[in-house]
Amino acid sequence: MRSYDVVIVGAGIAGMTAAIYVARAGKSVILLEERMHGGQIINTINIANWPAEPGISGAELSQKIYHQVNNLGVEVEYVKVLSVEESDEYLTEQDAKNAARRLFVVKTEDGDYTAKAVIVATGTEPRKLSESQMKDAGKRTVSYCATCDGAFFKGKPVVVVGSGNTARHEIAYLNNIASKVYHIHHDDPIPEDAVAVFVAIGRVPNTDAVKNIVDLDESGYIVAGENCKTSVPGIFVAGDCRVKDVRQLVTAAGDGAVAAAGVLAYLA
Ligand SMILES: Cc1cc2nc3c(=O)[nH]c(=O)nc-3n(C[C@H](O)[C@H](O)[C@H](O)COP(=O)(O)OP(=O)(O)OC[C@H]3O[C@@H](n4cnc5c(N)ncnc54)[C@H](O)[C@@H]3O)c2cc1C
Known part of the structure; x- marks a missing residue:
């Protein structure tokens, strides 16, 4: 089983932004992506509301962020995550005594990973x-x-x-x-x-892999406030799969930063 400080599920704009922050803080991190890095924006020809790059295409924007992720040495695996579970092991002996921070097991179609913390950034898909x-x-x-x-x-x-x-x-x-x-x-x-x-009848959240571990709302979105903390300490959420009012690229990137900061504080 491969072990990382942080496993990020989903390499859309939220997941890739979170990876940049986590990698720059010196933690080991892997992005697990079912399809293509970039997520739901990759086929959009003209992106609106992304500061400083009016009219950039989704493919180009995704590629630019992906290069940054790559240059920081973040590993990316193209595999579907099936579930996230708590293991019996703790991060430290002290944690074991306090029955606090447990390791997580991230199960995929191609093997399992252990993580000290997980960021779920799985976005949405068309209904x-x-x-x-x-x-x-x-x-x-x-x-x-x-x-x-x-x-x-x-x-x-x-x-x-x-x-x-x-x-x-x-x-x-x-x-x-x-x-x-x-x-x-x-x-x-x-x-x-x-x-x-x-x-074109709307979108639904991709949260099947975590529905048995974190709280979801009645539509399947992950319940978390602006601090991106889910109902389980150590599991954070970023981007469109979170309960929120505005689902846009800048808010996805913003969540990525907030979730990463939350993870770093949790691991400290
Ligand atoms: C057609 C369209 C046009 C848009 N135009 C704009 C625009 O102009 N400006 C703007 O600001 N916003 C726009 N948006 C909204 C914007 O695209 C989203 O808010 C943003 O991309 C969300 O990013 P995300 O990282 O949260 O999720 P996503 O982009 O959905 O990425 C989630 C990633 O997780 C992966 N994933 C899901 N489940 C699993 C799993 N079990 N295992 C592994 N990987 C998994 C998915 O394959 C995907 O790559 C548009 C959206 C659409 C659909």
Whole structure:
């Protein structure tokens, strides 16, 4: 089993920012990422509200932060975390006497890691179609990203499911590509001639791996205040998977810094 001072789950903007702070403080740290570093922003062409770099693409921003992470010697493994559990061992003999800080075991699809502290920065993912709409979609392509997949349907009729800002954005984008863009709401029937279904019905938190150890709210977000401390001492949360009002890049990066500072104080 590989051992680190800090294991960070998720290499989005929150996780990578936390890694920068932890590494610069001289602690051993690994980022465990299921898909691609950068997280949900990597397909966004024009980023807004990121200071000093107006219009930078998500891919470029992610790559810049990743280089910084790399230059600090942070290890990154591309693997899905399945669970975070408390072990029977303590950080020090004193901790054992006080029944205080226990080591954590982070279980993945490819082996386990031990950590003195964990930062959960697993973000959110698009909400999936309902079972009935999935059935209705049949063999048609179902996509959660018009920017990624829209070009495959040039000159063809497509449908966008959803009613919020993201749906409006997807419709505007597809209007330049498809022959027709239908707009329907969640659970409306899918028009017969549409060849692809673009889904924009909101997002849900990626918190399955920690649902048995930390407190979640009724929507599955990790309960923690602005100090990013979860219900379990030693486990911190950063970014969009935390209960919060504003889910943006700067708040994700801010959480990364706060969670890292919390971890450093916890380990001191
Ligand atoms: C289309 C779109 C456009 C946006 N545009 C802007 C914008 O212009 N400006 C702005 O400020 N904000 C924007 N946002 C919001 C912004 O992207 C988010 O607030 C921010 O990226 C959240 O970062 P995060 O690190 O918390 O989470 P995420 O980016 O979601 O990263 C979480 C990472 O954790 C990984 N992960 C999840 N579960 C596991 C697991 N079990 N094991 C291992 N890894 C796991 C995921 O693969 C992912 O890489 C946009 C969001 C979207 C969807």
